Amino acid sequence: MEGTATCTVCNKVYRMPKPSETIHCTECNAVTRISRSSSGSGLGLRFIESVLNSKPNLLPYRNSGKDHKGRQKNKQQSSSSSSSNTASPITGDSSSLDIYKPSPAEAISGRKRALLCGVTYRNKNYSLSGTINDVRSIKNLLIQRFGYPEECIRVLTEEENGNDLTTPTKKNIEDSLKWLVEGSESGDSLVFFFSGHGLRQPDFKNDELDGFDETICPVDFIEQGMIVDNDINSTIVRPLKEGVTLHAIVDACHSGTVLDLEYTYDLQNKRWKDNKPPSKAEKGTSGGLAICLSACGDDQMAADTNALTSKKEMTGAMTAILIQMVEKEPEITYEVLLNKMHGFIQQFNKKRFLINNRFLKKLFHCRKIEEPLLSSSQEFEVSSRKFLR
Numbered sequence: 074m075e076g077t078a079t080c081t082v083c084n085k086v087y088r089m090p091k092p093s094e095t096i097h098c099t100e101c102n103a104v105t106r107i108s109r110s111s112s113g114s115g116l117g118l119r120f121i122e123s124v125l126n127s128k129p130n131l132l133p134y135r136n137s138g139k140d141h142k143g144r145q146k147n148k149q150q151s152s153s154s155s156s157s158n159t160a161s162p163i164t165g166d167s168s169s170l171d172i173y174k175p176s177p178a179e180a181i182s183g184r185k186r187a188l189l190c191g192v193t194y195r196n197k198n199y200s201l202s203g204t205i206n207d208v209r210s211i212k213n214l215l216i217q218r219f220g221y222p223e224e225c226i227r228v229l230t231e232e233e234n235g236n237d238l239t240t241p242t243k244k245n246i247e248d249s250l251k252w253l254v255e256g257s258e259s260g261d262s263l264v265f266f267f268s269g270h271g272l273r274q275p276d277f278k279n280d281e282l283d284g285f286d287e288t289i290c291p292v293d294f295i296e297q298g299m300i301v302d303n304d305i306n307s308t309i310v311r312p313l314k315e316g317v318t319l320h321a322i323v324d325a326c327h328s329g330t331v332l333d334l335e336y337t338y339d340l341q342n343k344r345w346k347d348n349k350p351p352s353k354a355e356k357g358t359s360g361g362l363a364i365c366l367s368a369c370g371d372d373q374m375a376a377d378t379n380a381l382t383s384k385k386e387m388t389g390a391m392t393a394i395l396i397q398m399v400e401k402e403p404e405i406t407y408e409v410l411l412n413k414m415h416g417f418i419q420q421f422n423k424k425r426f427l428i429n430n431r432f433l434k435k436l437f438h439c440r441k442i443e444e445p446l447l448s449s450s451q452e453f454e455v456s457s458r459k460f461l462r
Contacts (some may be wrong), residue, residue, distance in 0.1 A: 100345070101324055185221045185262045186211075188253045190229045192241045192292050199270065199337040203377045203387035205230050207268035209322060210345045210388070210396050215264060218403045219461050225251065231292060243291040244301060248386040250308045256360075259316025264461070265309060268389050271325030272373065273301060280333070287371055289323070306333040310450060313361025320461050321365040324389035326374045328367040329446045338447040338455060340411050345452040350452030356450075358429030364407075366395070371442035390442040394418065399460060408448060408455040415444045 142367050191208035194200045208230055213252050215221035227249055229241040238245060248458055253263055270290040280303070288299035308334055330337065333356045336345045350356060368391035370374035381387045381393035391414075399405060406411075422441050447455070 074224075078082045078244055105170075117317070125307075144256060168323050172237055183216075184234060185219070185225060185264075186253060186257075187215055187221055187226045187264035187266070188229070188249050189226060189266045190241045190246055190249075190269065192267075192290065194270070194290075194292060195231050201269065201377060204268040205232060205377075206382075206386050207389045207392040208266070211266050211322070218399065221264070239419060241291055242293045243297040243300060246289075246291050247304075247308070250305070254309050254312050254317075254319070257312075257314060257317045259314065261317045262311075262461070263317065263319045265319065265321045266324075267322075268276060268324040270294075271323070271327045271331065271375070274299070274301070278303070278350075278354070279352040280354045280356075281330075282348065282351065283371055285371065287327050289325055289328075289331060300331045302331050305331065310334065310358055310363045311357070313358035313450075315360030319361065319362035319363040321363065322392070322395070323365065324368045324375055324392045326369065327371055328369060328375065329371040329373070330448055331367060332363060332365045332448065332449040334365055334450050336449050336452055338407075338411070338449070340415060345449070348448065358450045361450075362453070364453075365448045366391075367446045367448065368392075370446055371441045378442070390418075391445050394442075395445075405460050406456060407458055408458055410460050411445070411447060411455070418442045418444050430453055 080413055108292070125357055189208045189211055191204035192201070193204050208228060212223075212228065213225060218222055229239055229245055229249060233239060250265070253265060257263060269288050271284040272288050272290060274288060275285045276284055287302045287303070290299050291297065309319060309321075316323070321332055325331070329346060335347070335349045337348045338344075339346050368389065376390040377387050378390045378393070379387045381390065382388055394414050394417055395410075398410055398417075402409070
């Protein structure tokens with residue numbers, strides 16, 4: 074009696090020569106538990122759960138012969154895995170991406186998926202203190218207020234117990250951006266959050282109105298380079314299908330149009346402004362909608378502060394203010410959100426800059442907080458559209 078079984082982590086298909094309780098995948102080292110269906114004859118297989126054989130809570134690494142950190146296994150490990158496996162892989166699987174494969178829970182229509190990046194640049198003279206706090210706060214907000222399943226949220230930070238696949242390197246961020254939109258369908262809601270450094274560089278393609286490309290800085294940007302707005306746009310904006318919505322929140326300097334979206338919102342005059350590139354390059358979606366809330370304009374600096382949380386923890390100023398507003402009013406519209414954030418920031422800056430002593434300003438982190446900027450791939454009614462809806 075023979076049937077087939079599929080690893081629930083990497084989707085590798087195995088031929089089962091006889092009934093078995095589990096399969097041990099040679100690709101991702103996961104163990105899939107199997108139960109036999111009660112419907113008639115034959116080997117009906119139902120997949121119950123999959124667990125990594127090495128350590129819990131690690132993202133599977135899809136590359137034969139490598140462990141969860143991408144290192145080459147020794148021959149003894151490889152032979153041990155092969156001998157313990159009772160199933161033989163079916164050849165012809167053409168998938169070879171070294172990025173996380175969406176789990177079955179993520180692969181349903183109307184799903185919610187999020188990528189949260191917080192870069193501290195640990196042990197560097199340009200390190201940031203509040204980015205991990207930002208990621209934790211946004212993650213809690215998504216789960217508790219907006220119903221994002223925790224297993225559908227990927228986090229890239231430099232925490233002590235992190236591993237190579239969850240460090241916000243350039244490669245990991247780029248791979249994760251691809252994962253974020255991969256397989257998305259109508260009704261899906263995607264979130265990209267970045268807290269870290271942002272820079273700008275001269276634009277040589279004539280697709281920026283101000284002559285500069287905006288960038289985000291991975292932890293290894295000195296060695297590997299920055300991630301440019303053109304590449305962010307082509308990776309997570311251009312592929313968006315009709316009915317898919319991407320919500321980006323970028324708490325970084327020079328982040329105003331970091332997704333290269335075609336419209337920016339002028340809150341004072343209550344109208345959308347054209348931000349299409351002079352080169353006429355295509356920057357729109359494939360029918361979906363991309364919305365971005367940035368900490369500041371392209372020529373401005375974002376701020377960290379410890380004055381906006383009860384525990385006096387360092388946070389990105391925009392992230393802390395955003396969370397305060399949304400926690401108070403989860404059904405808040407973009408118009409009300411922008412007005413409240415701008416009003417709060419104006420009052421905050423006014424009070425803090427009443428301090429004239431330079432030493433006290435430095436002591437209390439009296440750096441001006443810029444007002445956030447809203448951009449979108451298409452115009453929408455800000456007075457009726459709700460945040461993250």
